[in-house]
Amino acid sequence: DGGITQSPKYLFRKEGQNVTLSCEQNLNHDAMYWYRQDPGQGLRLIYYSQIVNDFQKGDIAEGYSVSREKKESFPLTVTSAQKNPTAFYLCASTARGTYNEQFFGPGTRLTVL
């Protein structure tokens, strides 16, 4: 089955710890994205990558970091600098070209205690 996987579904961390969320896709998509979702806030873009070894900041990149060493993988690290990290994190991907739909993973719900 082609798709996007995110693990784990639920993640708990203590305040001050960095945590890395995984995102893997086997759709052969070039572009990948990380969104944060808070209640009533819709989807806000954290980082995106159009191609391997390249990525750009989105609207709320502060306190986050990413890497894109392989086409299939786009992990997101939530650092201790992120002031309010508890949220639902969604990874997405899309094929090259404009006007293409984004495919979303199932999401990771991060709770920082």
Next chain:
Amino acid sequence: GQQVMQIPQYQHVQEGEDFTTYCNSSTTLSNIQWYKQRPGGHPVFLIQLVKSGEVKKQKRLTFQFGEAKKNSSLHITATQTTDVGTYFCADGAGSYQLTFGKGTKLSVIP
């Protein structure tokens, strides 16, 4: 970046009633995508509108793109409990990027 305003934020309807959500922008939209997110789930693509005045239908769902390409709407006829969820519009103005509205959360009372 460009903002898309979505209204209403919440809508409660009796099963069988119609439902409409609106997406508005102060600037011209290049294209509009609509997504549905079920409770506890992830957004799933519904449709994309590109042309001015475009109307597309998917069973009980009707999607419209305004003549000036500054607004769009999603109308559901005779809602069912399976329609429950949050509906998002997204502007695809930036290459590879989408700007999402805040969504309309639909509740259907059986």
